Each structure stands twice: as C-alpha cells, then as structure tokens.
Amino acid sequence: MDDIEKVIAACHHDPAAVLGAHFGTPDSDQVTVRTYQPDALRVEFVHNGQSRDMQRIGTSGMFSIIVPQAVLSDRRLPPFTYQFKVHFPGQPISLTNDPYRFAVQLGELDRHLFSQGTNYRIYEHLGAHCTEVEHVSGVIFRVWAPNAKGVSVIGNFNSWDHRIHQMRVIGSSGIWEIFIPHLGRDEIYKFSVLTKQGERIDKSDPFQFYGELRPATGSIIHSTNNFNWTDNLWQQQKTRTSPYPSPMIVYEVHPGSWQRDPAAPDRFFTFLELADKLIPYVKHMGFTHIELLPVMEHPLDESWGYQVAAPFSLTSRYGTPEEFQEFVNRAHASNIGVILDWVPAHFPKDAHSLGNFDGTALYEHADHRRGSHPQWGTYIYNYGRREVSNYLISNALFWIEKYHIDGLRVDAVASMLYLDYARDDGDWLPNRYGGKENLEAIEFLRHLNSIVYEKHPNCLMIAEESTSFYGVSRPADHGGLGFGFKWNMGWMNDILDYFSRDPVHRKYHHNNLTFSLMYAFSENFILPLSHDEVVHGKRSMLNKMFGDRWQKFANQRLLFLFMWMHPGKKLIFMGMEFGQWNEWYCKRSLDWHLLDDACHRQLQTYVQELNGFYLENSGIWERDFDHEGFSWLDFHDRDNSVISFARFGRDRDNHLICILNFTPNRLDNYQLGLVSNQKYRIIFSSDQEKYGGTGRCDCETLISPIPAPGGGADYHASLTIPPLGGLVLKPEGQQSINIQHTQ
CATH class of the missing domain: 2.60.40.1180 (Golgi alpha-mannosidase II)
Known part of the structure; x- marks a missing residue:
C-alpha cells in the first residue's frame, strides 16, 4: 500500500507527508498540493484571490494540483498561504484553510519531558486548545496513542468522518497532532483510533476540559483560562498560613444530592445555585472547608463520581467550568476552603474512556492481575509508565492551578499500595522482591506529593488510607509517602462500634475510646465521619446511635464533642449536622424537612455552636x-x-x-x-x-x-x-x- 492509499484508508502515521504542499525535487520549480475530500464534487485551489480547479485522482476523493513556483507570491519553501473552495452536494461552497499546510506545533522539549514523566503542565499541550497559527484561528488537537495505526479527529464539523482530519504522529513520542482552522469553542469531538489489529474505536479526549451530559460521551472544546479570579487575598493568606496548627472542620458534600429543586427533584443544582445556597450555609454553620465528592466527568450517577472517565473534565451535571470556578471564588470570598476528592486509583471500563485506548493497555496494565480491579470492576492505572504518572500528576496540578482548589483528598490509597488488595491468593503478582507492596504506586505517590508541595507548599494533600502503612503523612525524603494528612479510619471504626453499643456494655469496650491515643501522633490525622459510613445498609449516623430517640440525639452530640476535642482535624458528611434519619442516596436531596422538628433543629444549632466554640479556642x-x-x-x-x-x-x-x-x-x-x-x-x-x-x-x-x-x-x-x-x-x-x- 503506497502513501496515497494509506491516506485514503486513514491509516497513515503522517498524512502531512502526502497532503498539503510539497516540492518534487530540490531543484523543482513546482509545488504539488493535495487534499483529501472524500465526498466533494469539486475542489478549487485559492491563492492570492485566484482560484484553480484541482484534479481528482481516481474516484477516491483525493484532489491534486501542480502550481508553478513562479505563480506564488511567496517564493520560499512551503508552507505558504492558500485555501480550498470545496463543493459538496447540496451544500454551500466552503472556503477553508488546509490543516496540512501548518507545521508541527509541539516542541521537542515538551515531548521529551512528557516521555520522561516530568511535563507537569502537559494539559496545556495535549487535548484540544483554541489558538492561532500563522494568523489563522482554530483548534489544535493532540492525543497520546503510541500504538495506534492511525488517529483522526471527528465531530459535527466533518460529519463524524474519520477520513477528513487525520492526525500525524510526532516523531517517536506517540503524540498525534493536527491543527484544524476555523474551529472554536463548544464544538463536540472525539478521537477515532485505528488499532494495529485494524479495529476502529472512537474515544473521548483524555484531556477534555468539558464534555456532553451523560449518556452522551462526546468531548467539548472548552478553555479554563478565561475566568476572572478575585481571590488574591485568600491566596496570600493561604501562602502565609500553615494548615497544621490551624483549625479545620470539613463539611463533605455530594453536589448532586445536598439539595435539589423541590419543583424539579430530578434536576441537579448547578454550581452557581450551590454558590448561592451551599456556601452561605457552610459559612453560617462555621465549617472551614467544603470537601466535594468527585466533580470530574463520570458515566454513572451511582458511582458518586468515583469512577472517573475524564479526569480533566468538570462533569456537565453541575454546569460549566466557569460556574465551578465562580463557586470556588465565592467560597474563598467567604473564607472557606475547597477540597476535591481525587481518584488516581482506578478508572471505569466504559468503551469511550481510557481503557484499551489505542488498542493496547495504554493507561492500565495489560495483565489483569495488575490492571483490573476485581472489587470495583475497573481498570488500574499503570503507575510505572512515565507518561501515565505524568498524566495523573499534571491532573492534580490542573485542579489546583486552574480551579484554585485548596486540597485533594486522594481516594482509595490502600488499594494503590498493595498488589493483593481485594484479591485472592494466586490472583495477584508480587513485586520484584516477592512482596505485596506496589512499588510503582508508592513511587508515584511520593513523586506526586513532592511536586505538589514544591509548587504549592500549603496545599492540603490528604490520603484516605485504611491500613497501618508507615509514614503516609511523612515527607517523601524521610521515607514517607509525602501526604500532608491521613484519614484516621481506625478511630472512626472504633468509635462507631462503641456508640452502637448499649451503655450497659460499654465498660467492656472502653479501649475503643482510648486506643486511638496510642497512635494519634504517628500521622497528621483527620477524623472522618464520611459518606461511606451512611450507605449500603450501614444506617445514617443518628440511626447508628444506641437507645431511644432522646438517647440517640444525646449520643450524637456526645460523639461530636469527643470528636471535636480529640486530636486531629474534623470531617463530617452532609446531613449529619441535623440528624438525617435515612441513609444517604445520591439521587435524592437530604431530608431538610426534618428541621421542622425541634430535635433536629437543636442538633443543627449544637453543631453550629460547637464549630464556633472550636474556632474560638486555639488550645x-x-x-x-x-x-x-x-x-x-x-x-x-x-x-x-x-x-x-x-x-x-x-x-x-x-x-x-x-x-x-x-x-x-x-x-x-x-x-x-x-x-x-x-x-x-x-x-x-x-x-x-x-x-x-x-x-x-x-x-x-x-x-x-x-x-x-x-x-x-x-x-x-x-x-x-x-x-x-x-x-x-x-x-x-x-x-x-x-x-x-x-x-
């Protein structure tokens, strides 16, 4: 198959070697210009206002013209300025610039750093970016697919035809690129990938900043650079203030179910609506931070956001990136920090997502004993691959830098640390020393935390880690994982077990109250009463408390007082502050009507005043x-x-x-x-x-x-x-x- 046939078959690694403008020989005074327009009736070459018909090559839709160099006003080697007039059946004539007349735009240094795993702002280069090249506005697309046979950009702008905008691979980087003139914001697109096995698969952009509302899966051209931030004072204060000797009471929130519109209970509030409602409530209640369950794009509502298909994309459930930026901006104006749950442990197997991205296990391990999570039915990132590690680290920095997030709570760290996590004997592969520790994941976490703290020293890097792994919140250069904080799951399990018991028997479980102080200072702990404790038959927090109605409320107040006075920062899930009776369900609002009852109002008042008491007493x-x-x-x-x-x-x-x-x-x-x-x-x-x-x-x-x-x-x-x-x-x-x- 020659080069022209490969372009026609959409399987050329460098279609620009065929398409666009080319000299025949070094001494030639002619330029050959080719374009592939499969459904066109006629194509005209336009230069300096003059049009010339191009010749159709066979019946394939390949068009060519030989232009004497003397005709060109710019006698230099290509690229030079020209356009095409394309005549499609039943459509207006379109005048367009040729995508293949533009040179490669991604520099060698950026490619090298990505291959080394140290291009920490690779999101500024990969994905879809509105830009201007040679005074022509358009969108530059890049995607990493090193094992693909061909990659194209598809969308409404080319009738989802993978033959039209074929990308070129840049050297040995595995990165494919094309600049498409005249495109702009809000266009829907995907990458059409031809695997080496000859299968064509359509994929969402791993670096998309925004996407369609589920169940649609298209990526949307969008920028996160246009918001006018006004939180300079907050950022200055954060730079000067260490979080460790500071107060922290975190209110954990699922944005889709904190409240819903009573007139339309199936509709999510947008982040602008949450800014109007949630931020004043959190401020009034005296919490210092809001922690949001994952707001990245995810296919399934019932995953609560934890099966992230597009880590760089704000989920369209709650509005636009600008609306979320406004939410964070207004939280900071109210002296409230914003923490995001972040999920580098796994990703879903949906066909449009990262799995088998270029026809091979690219982001995940090929061996299911390392690359597939048996408990959650998801893929596990291949942390040992430098480009994958780079992808995740740059994603963490993206949320901190583009959305001004104050911290990341890293989900399911224990599942990353251990190769045998949730696996039976024989269904996992030991590390090179024969152990069960995931050495690549450990190195990734150390790398992640080192880079985040190097660039953002007072950021909150929080590990949800449920084992006794050494030094989770100790610096990486001192043998730790480098997190700033760790959730205290041991305290949480002990205390909830204790409060579920009849007070008559509590004396036999006194150690549940006291044991946590044996290790309370081994890590920088956050005491969590999170969403995980009020779902799947575990009952609501109030319903966990032993006793009759009065005792349940008294126990709840007592638990909160012990928690607030115990060493460690604090976190509770939404609804606990007023005594939600029902378990949390992600598709339903909290039961705010309970505040019509005096007991629930009193508990809410208690939490508000307990928070105020906590903030006023630095001891x-x-x-x-x-x-x-x-x-x-x-x-x-x-x-x-x-x-x-x-x-x-x-x-x-x-x-x-x-x-x-x-x-x-x-x-x-x-x-x-x-x-x-x-x-x-x-x-x-x-x-x-x-x-x-x-x-x-x-x-x-x-x-x-x-x-x-x-x-x-x-x-x-x-x-x-x-x-x-x-x-x-x-x-x-x-x-x-x-x-x-x-x-």
Missing part, C-alpha cells in the same frame, strides 16, 4: 499533631464509662479540660482532675436545653480547685457530669480568640 487545634497538645487526666474509669483529658495550645496556659460521660446516668460529685490550681469555668456543655439536653449542668459555672490529688491529677474539682454528655472547662481569665479562618 483544641494548635497542637493537633504534637503529643504535648494532649494529656490524659483519667482514662481508667471504665465502670462509669467516663474519660477526661486536657488539650493544650502552644502556650500551655492556653488549655481546656474535657470530661465525657458515655452512660445515661447523671454522675453527681464526680472528681475531675485539674491541670493547675486555679479556678475553671464550664464554657461548653453538650447537655444544654437549647441542644435538647437536660440542662442540669449549666455553662458559665465557676469551678474551684481542691488542692489535693484526684481524678488523675494533682488538683481536682467535684462536679456533676450530665447523662450521655460532656463538659469543657477553661481556666478563668483565659480569653477565647476571634479566629479569622484563612486556610
């Missing part, structure tokens, strides 16, 4: 990751199911004392240890009447120390501890602060 959060910030007073009283401890700020005089009673029995004349021989005031009680409690232990009560050992300390006080309730005391004279959250 709770300044030393979250330092064992000097916590001291047990008494953790031995399992018979009464009572614990007490102190939290310290940077200045040890800035401290609080917390005592918690996990039984429905009021405890009178209980000895509470005190850190110093000074008067203390009760500044917070989970049992206040306005929260739905008994109101028998009032705030503002002044407690005088007894200068004798008791309650696990050198000084103590005798006081009443409310049923299923907790108290927080502060030395008299210590002032709360008026915190302005900046991170």
